[in-house]
Amino acid sequence: MRGGSPKRPEPTSDGWSPRTEASVWLGLGLLAVGVVWFTVRAVEIDRSLGPASRQLASAAPPEASPPPPPPAPDAGAERHLALAWTVGAPGEPAGPLASVRRSAEELLARRLPRGLRRGAVIRAVAEPAAAPKEPRVLALDVRAPGQPRARFYRFGGSGTRRLVDEDGREPVPNPWQAPLATLRRTSPFNPKRMHPVLHRVRPHEGTDYGAPTGTPVYAALEGTVSWVGPHGGHGNWVAIKHDNGIETGYAHLSRFAAGLKRGDHVATHQVIGYVGSTGRSTGPHLHFSASRNGVYFDAETLLATRLRELPAEERDAFRAEKGELDRELDDIGDPLPAASRPGVGDEPASPADDPVSQPRAAASGARRQRR
The missing domain is CATH 2.70.70.10 (Glucose Permease (Domain IIA))
Structure with a gap:
């Protein structure tokens, strides 16, 4: 018959047709070329790396380094103002110390049973951040003529922030106030x-x-x-x-x-x-x-002032604050004699020459948190 079907290729001895066998050999050839190219490229990359880079890449990951230490606190923010003076003595310090003195005298005039008298010797510790407009007096030591020596502390327990005496007693609020800032x-x-x-x-x-x-x-x-x-x-x-x-x-x-x-x-x-x-x-x-x-x-x-004791749960915190403030009060020297007391606006040659107005270093961060 003239228009019969084409003759099929004869299979090879292993059963593959010539076309299939050619495709397999082509694939194997391409795979070999890819392997050779990859190997050559890897060698080139390895040679491009320096010895230090290869050592770093092969080393184990480093351990996490400890966090850097916190910055040292600013010493100026930890310092308190310290002041000693005699009530009625001539001369008055300038700047923040003057406002601390006035605030302390007003507090004591209302706190002492017989008011504040001329000749009383006062030592005060205050926060400089609040001065000069609103000085925050933290502790007071007063020796008044005819009265026993007394100390008072501004304690934050129960949210009152009133002056507490050495036994942890605070005044009951009294609506009556003194008719003078200083009662003599x-x-x-x-x-x-x-x-x-x-x-x-x-x-x-x-x-x-x-x-x-x-x-x-x-x-x-x-x-x-x-x-x-x-x-x-x-x-x-x-x-x-x-x-x-x-x-x-x-x-x-x-x-x-x-x-x-x-x-x-x-x-x-x-x-x-x-x-x-x-x-x-x-x-x-x-x-x-x-x-x-x-x-x-x-x-x-x-x-007259009526007193009440602090709650039992606040007394330990009060004693801790009191101990720190007592050390600061004890470090304050006696007031300068009237003849050598600096006048308003006068400044000593150096802080070491003026024991009245030397700021004292705070003992701990707890006092820095005091408000």
Whole structure:
């Protein structure tokens, strides 16, 4: 038949057709070429690496290095201000130390049972970060004439931040405040006192506090002004009516606060006048009196401090802080004699020459956390 099918290729002796055998040999050839190329390329890469690189690549991974040590704390942030002075002595330090001194005297005037008297020797430790606008006094040591030596600490337990004494007792909040920043009592309440001007026995119905003329006088508690003006032997007198029938009086003033008039409502610790020596007076002082329903009583009882102990769970923390602050207080030297005390704006030649104003190093990071 002329248009028959094409003749098939004869198989090889191993059963493969010539076309299949050619494909296999072609694949094997390509594989061999690839192996040779890969080997040559690997040798070239190995030769391009230096000895150090090959050693590093073959070495075991290094152990994790320890973290770098934390940076040393700034010594300036750990230092406290330390100050010693005598109340009433001439001269006053400048800058932050002056604000620390004023703040400390105001704290002690309210904290001491009989106020702060001239001649008291005070040592104070304070945080410099809060000075000069709002110095944060941390510890106080006071030796007042006629009173036992006392120490007070600003402790943060129970969130009060009040001054705590050495036994861990804090004052119960008292709404009444001292009429002067510094209370220097010169004559107590005495129903049978010999009057220094009239020279006869006459009740002293208030408490006298010595102070320079012009010293601000504060309202001991909020109330309504019932009198402003001259008042006989009281001289320039301000009287304030409070709740529960109590009226306080402020006598011998040199002048009144600007614009103060009868019927005004005044706030606690608001300035109402200034110390003077008007009326029957032998020298500048404040005569502070109190009456209830017209009967006078000892005005100092309004300012008396009642104490309460810290909770048991806070006493260990208090003792730890107290120990650190005691060491700082003990390191403060005595105040400089008045003749050598630096005046306002004066600076010692070097910190070592001035034991009054040397900052002391903080003992631990715990005090740096104190707020």
